[in-house]
Amino acid sequence: xxxxxxxxxxxxxxxxxxxxxxxxxxxxxxxxxxxxxxxxxxxxxxxxxxxxxxxxxxxxxxxxxxxxxxxxxxxxxxxxxxxxxxxxxxxxxxxxxxxxxxxxxxxxxxxxxxxxxxxxxxxxxxxxxxxxxxxxxxxxxxxxxxxxxxxxxxxxxxxxxxxxxxxxxxxxxxxxxxxxxxxxxxxxxxxxxxxxxxxxxxxxxxxxxxxxxxxxxxxxxxxxxxxxxxxxxxxxxxxxxxxxxxxxxxxxxxxxxxxxxxxxxxxxxxxxxxxxxxxxxxxxxxxxxxxxxxxxxxxxxxxxxxxxxxxxxxxxxxxxxxxxxxxxxxxxxxxxxxxxxxxxxxxxxxxxxxxxxxxxxxxxxxxxxxxxxxxxxxxxxxxxxxxxxxxxxxxxxxxxxxxxxxxxxxxxxxxx
Numbered sequence: 001x002x003x004x005x006x007x008x009x010x011x012x013x014x015x016x017x018x019x020x021x022x023x024x025x026x027x028x029x030x031x032x033x034x035x036x037x038x039x040x041x042x043x044x045x046x047x048x049x050x051x052x053x054x055x056x057x058x059x060x061x062x063x064x065x066x067x068x069x070x071x072x073x074x075x076x077x078x079x080x081x082x083x084x085x086x087x088x089x090x091x092x093x094x095x096x097x098x099x100x101x102x103x104x105x106x107x108x109x110x111x112x113x114x115x116x117x118x119x120x121x122x123x124x125x126x127x128x129x130x131x132x133x134x135x136x137x138x139x140x141x142x143x144x145x146x147x148x149x150x151x152x153x154x155x156x157x158x159x160x161x162x163x164x165x166x167x168x169x170x171x172x173x174x175x176x177x178x179x180x181x182x183x184x185x186x187x188x189x190x191x192x193x194x195x196x197x198x199x200x201x202x203x204x205x206x207x208x209x210x211x212x213x214x215x216x217x218x219x220x221x222x223x224x225x226x227x228x229x230x231x232x233x234x235x236x237x238x239x240x241x242x243x244x245x246x247x248x249x250x251x252x253x254x255x256x257x258x259x260x261x262x263x264x265x266x267x268x269x270x271x272x273x274x275x276x277x278x279x280x281x282x283x284x285x286x287x288x289x290x291x292x293x294x295x296x297x298x299x300x301x302x303x304x305x306x307x308x309x310x311x312x313x314x315x316x317x318x319x320x321x322x323x324x325x326x327x328x329x330x331x332x333x334x335x336x337x338x339x340x341x342x343x344x345x346x347x348x349x350x351x352x353x354x355x356x357x358x359x360x361x362x363x364x365x366x367x368x369x370x371x372x373x374x375x376x377x378x379x380x381x382x383x384x385x386x387x388x389x390x391x392x393x394x395x396x397x398x399x400x401x402x403x404x405x406x407x408x409x410x411x412x413x414x415x416x
Contacts, residue, residue: 031373032057045259045267048369052273055366056373062381062395062411066110068093069407076104076112079406082382082398087323087389088134088155093396095408096142101126103142105157110410116157121147124159131176135183143177143187150177150185150197176387180246181263210261214238214252217307219291223298230295232307233287234279236314243321253314258329270327270369276312277332282356284309317360318383322390325367330383333359333376364392375413 033053040047070077080099087093091108102117117126128146135141138155152160175188185197188209196205216237219230231237236254243249243260251258260268288309295302316331340355360377372392377383380399388397395411 031059035371037371044265045269046369047269047271049271050273050371054371054373056415058373059361059416060364060373060375060413061416062375062378062397063414064409065394065412066410067401067407068095068106068110068409069401069405071401071403071405074112076115079408082386082406082408084131084386085389085396085398085408086132086134087396088140089136089138090155092155093389093408093410094132094134094140096129096132098130101129103129103132103140103153103157106408108410114157116153116159117142124151124153126151133177133179135179137183141179141185145173150187176241178242178246179244180242181244182246186242186246210240210248210250212238212250212252214254219295219304219306221295221299221302228295228298230291232309233284233291234310234313235307236310239316239319241319241321243325244323245325249319249321249327251316251319253316256315256329258316258319258327260327268369270329270365272363272371274315276315277334278312279310280335280356283335284311286356316363320362320383320387320390322364322392324391326372326390326392327365327367327369328390329363329365330377331361331363333361335359366392376416381409 030052031054034057035053035055036051038047038049038051040049068077069079072078079095080097082095083098084096085094092113093106093108093110095104095106096102097104101119102115104115105113107113117124117129119126121127126142126144126147129142129144129151131143133141139160140153140155142151142153144151154160173188173190177185177187180186180196184204187195187197189195192209193206194209195203196207198204216235217232219232221228221230236252238250238252240248240250246263248261249258250261256272256274258270260270262268288304292302292304313332316329318330320328320330322328336357336359337354338357340351340353343351343353345353357379359379360383362375362377362383364372364375366372378399380401381388382398386398388395393413395413397409397411399407399409401407
């Protein structure tokens with residue numbers, strides 16, 4: 001039997017019967033079978049619904065191949081705070097160190113090639129650079145929010161005269177900026193819009209921040225001077241990001257459905273038959289206690305009011321786009337109960353003797369919506385901040401070495 005199989009909606013009932021008696025439940029063993037899916041066309045929207053199996057035919061893991069970063073050694077190999085990563089078209093790794101405020105470039109095998117940038121307000125200097133991106137034509141764009149600008153460098157680290165000015169933006173934003181298919185900068189702002197800049201620095205367009213219209217329930221807390229809003233643990237959220245060709249990935253985690261909205265107006269919708277992971281009683285109590293303590297630091301008399309913590313976790317925790325067109329859907333893996341390394345029976349503040357650790361898995365799809373398979377995420381890997389550089393065979397990511405210092409690691413995607 002081939003590794004991929006398209007099933008028409010007319011025989012859906014037969015196919016669902018192959019999956020846990022037709023209830024739609026999902027287990028990790030299901031990914032080992034041949035990939036089977038429904039394909040449906042609804043106007044401009046193509047729906048690919050994975051029912052069973054995967055193209056890879058197995059759960060994959062990330063195997064370290066190259067590590068950059070030492071506790072003591074050459075300054076170009078000592079990182080303070082790794083806040084942004086990218087890989088350029090030549091396969092070189094770009095790292096922005098937020099403590100040194102410099103960009104470092106390494107070969108694909110980890111050799112240091114050059115560094116540029118420093119703290120300051122002059123040309124080629126940074127006041128508080130927080131993200132970089134490599135353009136398709138070999139330039140490097142660095143966002144510097146305190147300076148209110150994007151600085152552009154050549155691939156050799158030379159500061160270019162054409163600087164992208166951002167003086168009409170309402171800073172700050174904690175969201176990433178993107179490059180669209182034409183190489184323009186697309187930057188979210190606090191005014192609730194995406195501001196698009198041409199390469200000469202002029203604002204070319206202002207468009208609304210993408211949304212499905214979903215509004216997650218929040219806790220509204222009265223504080224001095226107004227109200228504060230807090231996210232409720234395990235509550236579904238709207239997630240979005242942009243791909244390297246300017247397409248939009250967007251979805252609400254109350255169901256397993258993710259859309260790629262393409263610049264030409266067509267839509268690819270990816271769906272999958274899974275069951276959300278339960279929120280255990282212990283997880284709910286711990287999450288509620290942590291949030292209550294955090295709120296009471298500013299509102300000592302606060303009592304929980306509003307929506308309760310859900311009984312199930314969201315279907316996914318985040319969306320990211322691979323540099324090769326892959327779509328990565330990050331979700332909760334199984335919870336693991338293990339000894340708490342910080343526990344000290346003589347110190348009540350050290351916590352409980354056992355701790356429950358949440359693992360994470362990324363479901364990977366190709367550009368056509370085929371489910372390649374899941375990838376387990378190492379505990380030491382930063383998948384949320386900074387975002388890793390993803391592809392279906394290699395991943396560059398920030399990690400923490402067992403000695404406690406930051407590193408950048410190149411992983412190979414391999415069967416578990």
